[in-house]
Amino acid sequence: MLASDLSAIGHRPLGRSGLSAGPIGLGCWAIGGFFTLDGKPDGWGKVDDEQSIRAIHAGLDMGASLIDTADAYGTGHSEEVIGRALKGRRADTVVATKFGYTHDRARRALVGKDVSPGYIERACTASLRRLGTGHIDLYQIHVGDLTHDQADAAGETLEKLAERGAIRFWGWSTDDAAGAKRMVKFPHFVAVQQELNVFTDGPDMLAMCENNGLASLNRSPLAMGFLTGKFSPEMRLPDDDVRAAGHSWVRFFEDGRPRGDYLERLAELRELLQTGGRTLAQGALGWLLARSPNTFPIPGFKTETQVRENLAAMQMGPLPAAIMAEIDALLRSRPAGGDRPPRGR
Template sequence: MTTTRTLGRGGMAVSADTPEYARRALTASLRRLGTDHVDLYRLHISDADPDRAVELRDAREGFVREGLVRAYGWSTDDPERAAVFAEGPHRAAVQHTLNVLQEAPRTLALCERLEPASVNRGPLAMGLLAGRRGGTLEAGDIRSRPLPAWLPGYAPDGSGADPRWPARIDAVRDVLTSGGRTLAQGALAWLWARSPRTVPIPGFRTVAQAEENAGAIEKGPLTAGQLAEIDRLLGR
């Protein structure tokens, strides 16, 4: 589905999956940020047409030559689409869903072959891998509303966690919490063990949660044996 945005003088409508829109959006962002460049410029139209994506990649190479962008990437769970950007000279990242319960072997293989970073969306499965068990959710919490298809793990009607997901987490809890890790730290440790290209981007709502996430670094990745044990327990 092509997304249309209105951007620029005169309210002119410009399709969001075009080089023209990318330049206007980038220029507007630089102005708001008060800077002359961004380090990583990502495309967030996950289902953009692959043929159009070549134009978008080439436009970003132009931004690099102009000094407006240092590197670029695509946020998409489709490895074939991700490959279009990953083949560009200045690509730096593929952002995609990856966590203990949601594997992405083809995208990881792409990242290991072409060497962009694997930036991991949903590394804590929207809180489930941080110990969230459902129950009452705060007003405004995206998980309390009917959910889009890209957000599994919670009941579609917004009533809380899908009971199948906590059951799977319980099956691997002992492995993830080994070495004094919290559940969230174990989920991050799994990602680092899964591939050296992974860069998880866990969310947090409090300072304590941010510190807990950061504390996973000193405990390091899980072992290869622990990875294999998790695969066995999850039946994959």
């Protein structure tokens, strides 16, 4: 299903919540700064907190209202920066955060996973404090793979948090469409966060979201920056960047370098994505806006310039249906990559 008939400017409903938000949000993994997972860097290099705050303010001024983060990002630092940025502007935003990866703040390290009821309660309290808010609009399970028993226990706990007013609604960051569909039975479950971009489609999850009135938040909407077009074959990212750390789930880069098959595919898509004077990033976001009326791409950022470029895609609107059809035909003719498992980040 395409959404190319949507107006270029305006909010989209956040699933069945009754809330709405600007169609492109702010993904706040990168502004968390340095932290590790499995002993390897899981952040995006050095950050400047004041610059991060200016970038968030610019995004709000341009119509972004959905801000997505997690307690894992910088082991709480991203939430703290957002809390500072939203002082006096909390009413303008839909704040989404996640839980499930336990961390050692002193070491800036993720150390395990926990979705037990007691942990969820403690994690929510801690996130509320760091964010400086009385409630979380969308509280998301960060761990992508759960047993049915784990998922049900988490859902029951999240429903209690919603009834108490600590959270308004909740969701799950997962690429398991069947597992997510099981959660529809919970009344405050309104959103799924799935990996979705031009290189990595997710038709089963999108169909499930559309059929059940759920929002689809799109992580890695620019394929970890690959779809900005700024990478050349000889480039190598620094070792403190998650894309160079050697994580098996990083699919678009290898040994810190952009993968050749994806560079070739991007070259083939370049002209189509730049339709109407768009930059490559704006075209990639326009593809997501056209892919479904339920999508909310949440591109990451470290600078105000990146935020301004990304959010300008809202004024340009979804890619035209004819362009979407050409891209689809090209992608179907020779898929790139696809050999690495996604991860609920």
